[in-house]
Amino acid sequence: MTKKYLGQRITRNEDPRMLTGQALFVDDVEIPGMLHAAFLRSDYAHARILSIDVSAACNRPGVVAVYTAEDMGDFWKPGPLLVPAPRGIEGAFFHARTQIPMARDKVRHVGEPMAVVIGESRYLAEDALADIVVDLEPLEAVADLERALDPDAPLVHDDMESNLGSFVPQRKGDYEAAREQADLVIQRRIVIDRGAAAAMENRVLVAHWDAKSQEMTIWDTTQAPIPLRNGLAGMLGLAEHQVRVIAPFIGGAFGPKIMMFQPEEVLLPWATMKLNRPIKWIEDRRENFVATTQERGQIHDAESALTKDGHILGVKDVFLHDSGAYDPYGLTVPLNSQNHVMGCYDIPSYYSELKMVFTNKMIVTPVRGAGRPQGIFVIERLLDIAAKELDIDRAELRRRNNLQPDAFPHNHKIIDQAFAEFVIDSGNYPATLARALDMIEYEKFIKEEQPALRAEGRHVGIGVVAFIETTGVGPYEGARVTIEASGKVSVATGVGTQGQGHFTAFAQIVADQLGVDVRDVHVVTGDTAHFHWGTGTFASRGAVVAANAINAAAKGVRVKVLKLASKVLGAPEEELELADGMVRVADIPDQSIGLGELAVLANPMRGAVEPGSEPGLEATDYFGPQYGATANGTHAMILEVDVETMMVEIKRYVVVEDCGTIINPLILEGQVHGGVSLGIGNSYYEQLVYDDNGQLLNGSFMDYLIPRSTDMPPRIEIGHEVTPSPLNPLGTKGAGEAGAIPVPSLFAQAVEDALYDYDLEVLEMPLSPNRLFELCYQKGS
Amino acid sequence: MKPAAFDYYAPSTTEEALAYLDQFGYDAKPLAGGQSLIPTMNFRLAQPSVLVDLNPIVDLSYIRPHEDGGLLLGAMTRASQVERDPLVAERAPLVHETMPSIAHPQIRNRSTMGGTMAHADPAAELPAVAIALNAQFRIRGQAGDRWVSVDEFFLGMFMTVIEPSELLVEVRLPPMPPRSGWCFREIARRHGDYALVGVAAMVTLDGGNQCDQARLVFLSVEDRPVPARRAAEMLQGQTPTAEAIQAAAETAATEDIDPGSDIHASASYRRQLAKVLARQALTQAFARARGVA
Numbered sequence A: 001m002t003k004k005y006l007g008q009r010i011t012r013n014e015d016p017r018m019l020t021g022q023a024l025f026v027d028d029v030e031i032p033g034m035l036h037a038a039f040l041r042s043d044y045a046h047a048r049i050l051s052i053d054v055s056a057a058c059n060r061p062g063v064v065a066v067y068t069a070e071d072m073g074d075f076w077k078p079g080p081l082l083v084p085a086p087r088g089i090e091g092a093f094f095h096a097r098t099q100i101p102m103a104r105d106k107v108r109h110v111g112e113p114m115a116v117v118i119g120e121s122r123y124l125a126e127d128a129l130a131d132i133v134v135d136l137e138p139l140e141a142v143a144d145l146e147r148a149l150d151p152d153a154p155l156v157h158d159d160m161e162s163n164l165g166s167f168v169p170q171r172k173g174d175y176e177a178a179r180e181q182a183d184l185v186i187q188r189r190i191v192i193d194r195g196a197a198a199a200m201e202n203r204v205l206v207a208h209w210d211a212k213s214q215e216m217t218i219w220d221t222t223q224a225p226i227p228l229r230n231g232l233a234g235m236l237g238l239a240e241h242q243v244r245v246i247a248p249f250i251g252g253a254f255g256p257k258i259m260m261f262q263p264e265e266v267l268l269p270w271a272t273m274k275l276n277r278p279i280k281w282i283e284d285r286r287e288n289f290v291a292t293t294q295e296r297g298q299i300h301d302a303e304s305a306l307t308k309d310g311h312i313l314g315v316k317d318v319f320l321h322d323s324g325a326y327d328p329y330g331l332t333v334p335l336n337s338q339n340h341v342m343g344c345y346d347i348p349s350y351y352s353e354l355k356m357v358f359t360n361k362m363i364v365t366p367v368r369g370a371g372r373p374q375g376i377f378v379i380e381r382l383l384d385i386a387a388k389e390l391d392i393d394r395a396e397l398r399r400r401n402n403l404q405p406d407a408f409p410h411n412h413k414i415i416d417q418a419f420a421e422f423v424i425d426s427g428n429y430p431a432t433l434a435r436a437l438d439m440i441e442y443e444k445f446i447k448e449e450q451p452a453l454r455a456e457g458r459h460v461g462i463g464v465v466a467f468i469e470t471t472g473v474g475p476y477e478g479a480r481v482t483i484e485a486s487g488k489v490s491v492a493t494g495v496g497t498q499g500q501g502h503f504t505a506f507a508q509i510v511a512d513q514l515g516v517d518v519r520d521v522h523v524v525t526g527d528t529a530h531f532h533w534g535t536g537t538f539a540s541r542g543a544v545v546a547a548n549a550i551n552a553a554a555k556g557v558r559v560k561v562l563k564l565a566s567k568v569l570g571a572p573e574e575e576l577e578l579a580d581g582m583v584r585v586a587d588i589p590d591q592s593i594g595l596g597e598l599a600v601l602a603n604p605m606r607g608a609v610e611p612g613s614e615p616g617l618e619a620t621d622y623f624g625p626q627y628g629a630t631a632n633g634t635h636a637m638i639l640e641v642d643v644e645t646m647m648v649e650i651k652r653y654v655v656v657e658d659c660g661t662i663i664n665p666l667i668l669e670g671q672v673h674g675g676v677s678l679g680i681g682n683s684y685y686e687q688l689v690y691d692d693n694g695q696l697l698n699g700s701f702m703d704y705l706i707p708r709s710t711d712m713p714p715r716i717e718i719g720h721e722v723t724p725s726p727l728n729p730l731g732t733k734g735a736g737e738a739g740a741i742p743v744p745s746l747f748a749q750a751v752e753d754a755l756y757d758y759d760l761e762v763l764e765m766p767l768s769p770n771r772l773f774e775l776c777y778q779k780g781s
Numbered sequence B: 001m002k003p004a005a006f007d008y009y010a011p012s013t014t015e016e017a018l019a020y021l022d023q024f025g026y027d028a029k030p031l032a033g034g035q036s037l038i039p040t041m042n043f044r045l046a047q048p049s050v051l052v053d054l055n056p057i058v059d060l061s062y063i064r065p066h067e068d069g070g071l072l073l074g075a076m077t078r079a080s081q082v083e084r085d086p087l088v089a090e091r092a093p094l095v096h097e098t099m100p101s102i103a104h105p106q107i108r109n110r111s112t113m114g115g116t117m118a119h120a121d122p123a124a125e126l127p128a129v130a131i132a133l134n135a136q137f138r139i140r141g142q143a144g145d146r147w148v149s150v151d152e153f154f155l156g157m158f159m160t161v162i163e164p165s166e167l168l169v170e171v172r173l174p175p176m177p178p179r180s181g182w183c184f185r186e187i188a189r190r191h192g193d194y195a196l197v198g199v200a201a202m203v204t205l206d207g208g209n210q211c212d213q214a215r216l217v218f219l220s221v222e223d224r225p226v227p228a229r230r231a232a233e234m235l236q237g238q239t240p241t242a243e244a245i246q247a248a249a250e251t252a253a254t255e256d257i258d259p260g261s262d263i264h265a266s267a268s269y270r271r272q273l274a275k276v277l278a279r280q281a282l283t284q285a286f287a288r289a290r291g292v293a
């Protein structure tokens, strides 16, 4: 394998199409006779359905059908539990209550569908929604996590004894003993609120049953086309090959699009078979706020025990996790939180209790970060508080507790989201920290600049926090690589793509293996007709799991190329090299053959393919990691607070990131930028505000504040450490979520530092200026 | 988020438009820049059965000097035109200073002077500025025109004195007296958002550098723009020292306004912002009046 492209900052193969409007998005799909769906969604968070009368809606001109749960008959079923609970944790339990396609007896959150209108246009379908008469008996709702556990709290699921959906205690070492020995014990309550994923493109779906070909085609903004296909085929009683799921270009996903089977994803395929007409549904932004999954709500009672020289002896954390109305995604999010509380530190003892709680709010599934930001927030805050109490510099305290480079593989000895012991494969945490401190000029800032600015009355603060990100979990991905008669290479893999640059990063790997121009590698992702083995794009795993599968398949093709070329050119394989789309005998340039020509020879029109060989220059391969690779990083920022208005301005932002081997720094840095912007949103702007009745109070972009480019720091300075993962041949670790993970803890630290004379301790996220004002000016309220 | 069905008329004269409004009464809505009306229709919060589009009426779009030294602005003049117009910058510098705070360039390319005033959003900038400038509104019905002073124009949230059968056709800004200073300040979570609190200040000095007149108007604090009358009275006849300004700003924030709480800002945070903004705006306005800023 040459290294012409790997690690190069090349522009993206997909961008000319994207930037000139030539990329296919689901909404671009137009089929003659296509109908449009609109959903009637509950305005109540909790209510019993007494009756739904759709007769007037059915009679409206342009309406083709109106369905409620009743009409679905046996097809109506709660969705599958996508991620089961881990086994073998003593004292743990988990109650699965998965989402339903349409509410039947009661509604459990605002936005839950109760009926669907299918009409000749979306306009007409929306008109007909107003014709549906629903008789609801409102029930008391539980929106607040703690209130949900009160013995007299209303039950989200009537068949349960309480709203406690799961309990998972995990322990490592003996925390109580550690506490006994400690010089300092810090105890705090930490509250983290919800946010939205808010992808630019909402969820969109076209389902087309073709009765003549007996084939179902579904275009879906999903992160997991293959499991979706397999599941739907089962539900619809079709063979898997009769169902094709295409996830074309997608305008961002950030987690919720991994969630299956969303009510709309079940209803449209079912309805297209009933009506024998294609149907499109476009989630509008108002729906997105109440119909797409969300994340982050947790309350932690956290504790750390330290020696007086700042060594952590143990950590204890008992936390409530808001699951919303259902728990189809199992414990992925809270398990991540539970694991990440140990951060990148050597923590000898840990006791944690995870309590997953049902509430009458939108379902929680992973959103970029997926529980990790909460865990990191807890440990980083505990460290900051300890640093103050012990009068040890924040950075020094982290240095003292960092896992050292020789500590890997390091077994944290608790069960992680992959249901195995949480083992960190590799990393160089002290180097990452040192580099970030260096880049932001930490010493100079706190010794010279900050005192001078404070003397002028300015409130400028610095923050530095470290984090880990578990990435690249199994089970596996696969790919098929083919050299075509044109000499160009096509690659098919099962993961969906939502802006990660797969068409370039994957092409770089293949181009290096086969010695072709990266622009001549054509990648297809997310189309089950092209590749139908795999799971999907989540857990920052594309560049780890899919990329290594692609690398393996490309290697397989390389082997075939060398074998055939050796025969054709009459030279031993060791003397052959692949470059410029040709196979050459090294040092004899005219003794060569183009890959296209070779591909034709491998697929003869006459003669015979030798026994034991296959036609073509093609290979399929798979990769499944032994366990997930863990990336890490350190972020640092300098910000200023205007203490009269409590408006915060980020002045500098530094990221040092170690995601192992870098495939394309340009794409990687784009991922970091995006992650940081979500992190800044989670810290300062984005908060889904629910009232006590489970009503979302800011379900529009007017009131739900996403940071815009103009709200971002002027520059994000990025440094890279590279500690290749020993767990895969490319040495990659994931990077998709990393950017978002440490930002809230960083922001908290920097704000506290800026407001040094306000005696502020930040124990919550997000933190609006309004809230900062309350915390600083209205103590006690 | 699709609007309910409606009929659409595109008259080319004001008279025609008024005839449609008269015919359809409460069922009809004039459509100006559409930047507020269309979103409300998409949310189905408004379901007018008739839209009377004012965009084809070219003679409602103008910026003209008035002989008294003031300005006349046609109702269909786009915010972006106002923003870039040199005459506005010269004769109504407060308006000129305010324009970039309103929404975003794309929205200002469509939204109109008349639409902003008629919409009467308590968080909008220009209504507050209009009060600070003592604007006059020309309202036209089939029976003819009437002039309404700004103090009578705004009735409450999204409510003005314009009748369903009438159109706002012109906004008149009186000339700015000599030795006047101005300032617009607001605080928004993100640039272009509706402000948490905003303030428009206009002040005039007398020959002895004392405050002859001060107007200080807040937005986003109540159901309509709120002039700070007590603060203005406190300043009148005073030398605008830092202390006097500070005292006026505190009075404005504590006595002149009665802000509410919402998810973005509590009442007390709004008062704090009002105090800070009033101080900053008055300081700047007086400095400009003295010709030192």
Ligand SMILES: Cc1cc2nc3c(=O)[nH]c(=O)nc-3n(C[C@H](O)[C@H](O)[C@H](O)COP(=O)(O)OP(=O)(O)OC[C@H]3O[C@@H](n4cnc5c(N)ncnc54)[C@H](O)[C@@H]3O)c2cc1C
Binding pocket: B029, B030, B031, B032, B033, B034, B035, B036, B037, B038, B039, B054, B075, B101, B102, B103, B104, B107, B110, B111, B112, B113, B114, B115, B116, B117, B118, B119, B123, B124, B125, B126, B162, B166, B167, B168, B169, B192, B193, B194, B195
């Ligand atoms: C994302 C976004 C951000 C925004 N931010 C701000 C902001 O920060 N500050 C701000 O002030 N505004 C803001 N706006 C609102 C924008 O400036 C408004 O659109 C404007 O205030 C209304 O003007 P319009 O011409 O678009 O009116 P339209 O939306 O067309 O009409 C508004 C109302 O006025 C009526 N109307 C219009 N013209 C007349 C007339 N001549 N006579 C009688 N009635 C009439 C209409 O019937 C309707 O009821 C924002 C809008 C958007 C979409």
